[in-house]
Amino acid sequence: MRGYRTIKYSLFCCCYVFWVSSSVLVAVGVYAKIAKEKVDPALILIVIGSVMFFMNVFGCLGALRNATCLLRTFLGILVVILLLQIAVTVLGYLFTERVIQRTEKLMLRAVVRYREDLDLENVIDFIQKKFQCCGVQGYTDWSFNAYFNCSETNPSLEACAVPFSCCTGQQTQVPNPQPADPGP
Numbered sequence: 001m002r003g004y005r006t007i008k009y010s011l012f013c014c015c016y017v018f019w020v021s022s023s024v025l026v027a028v029g030v031y032a033k034i035a036k037e038k039v040d041p042a043l044i045l046i047v048i049g050s051v052m053f054f055m056n057v058f059g060c061l062g063a064l065r066n067a068t069c070l071l072r073t074f075l076g077i078l079v080v081i082l083l084l085q086i087a088v089t090v091l092g093y094l095f096t097e098r099v100i101q102r103t104e105k106l107m108l109r110a111v112v113r114y115r116e117d118l119d120l121e122n123v124i125d126f127i128q129k130k131f132q133c134c135g136v137q138g139y140t141d142w143s144f145n146a147y148f149n150c151s152e153t154n155p156s157l158e159a160c161a162v163p164f165s166c167c168t169g170q171q172t173q174v175p176n177p178q179p180a181d182p183g184p
Contacts, residue, residue, distance in 0.1 A: 008063050015059035015074075018052060025049030036119075107136045108144065114163065115147045125165035134166035142166075 029045030036042060055077045062070030092099055114121055128134060135141030142148040142162045150160035 008066075012060055012063040015056045015063060019056040019060060022049045022052030022056060026053060104136050108141060111135060111141050112144050112146075114145050125163060128163070128165040134162055139166060 025045050026049035029042045029049055032042035033046065055074065058070045058074040058077065061067060062074055110120055110124060114124060139162050143150055146154070147156045147158045148161055148163075149156075
């Protein structure tokens with residue numbers, strides 16, 4: 001009997017933690033949606049948070065009330081989510097080339113819109129610093145951006161340049177160190 005009570009309250013605590021985190025996810029998504037005032041990834045946060053919220057209500061109530069119907073519903077939802085994750089993983093593996101091509105295409109579109117969206121700019125800067133890269137294929141990708149395009153008609157001060165985040169690891173190098181003066 002004591003083991004059953006431990007399992008019951010452990011399940012409740014886990015569901016409660018996920019319930020609270022899903023509420024936070026929905027709140028962040030709503031805040032981001034209001035702040036951006038357009039459809040963007042904030043909508044994904046709202047949908048995922050809402051699904052998690054309602055799913056964990058079944059788990060919490062089922063654990064507290066010993067309601068086998070709610071617990072079976074909770075288990076069914078968890079199994080469906082697990083199967084969906086397995087299916088997405090298999091499809092991602094089978095269509096690796098297509099996933100890579102679409103990702104590169106999406107990233108090139110992000111490079112083109114670099115200065116238009118501050119959030120996007122911060123994400124690209126973070127990725128380039130973290131992975132010590134510049135652009136998608138290379139630094140020449142930045143020529144597709146209106147601000148960094150290297151043409152004579154481009155009035156931008158950043159023409160023929162790349163964002164500062166491309167220049168990682170360069171700060172500590174000394175190009176031509178001078179030998180120390182031996183003195184008289």
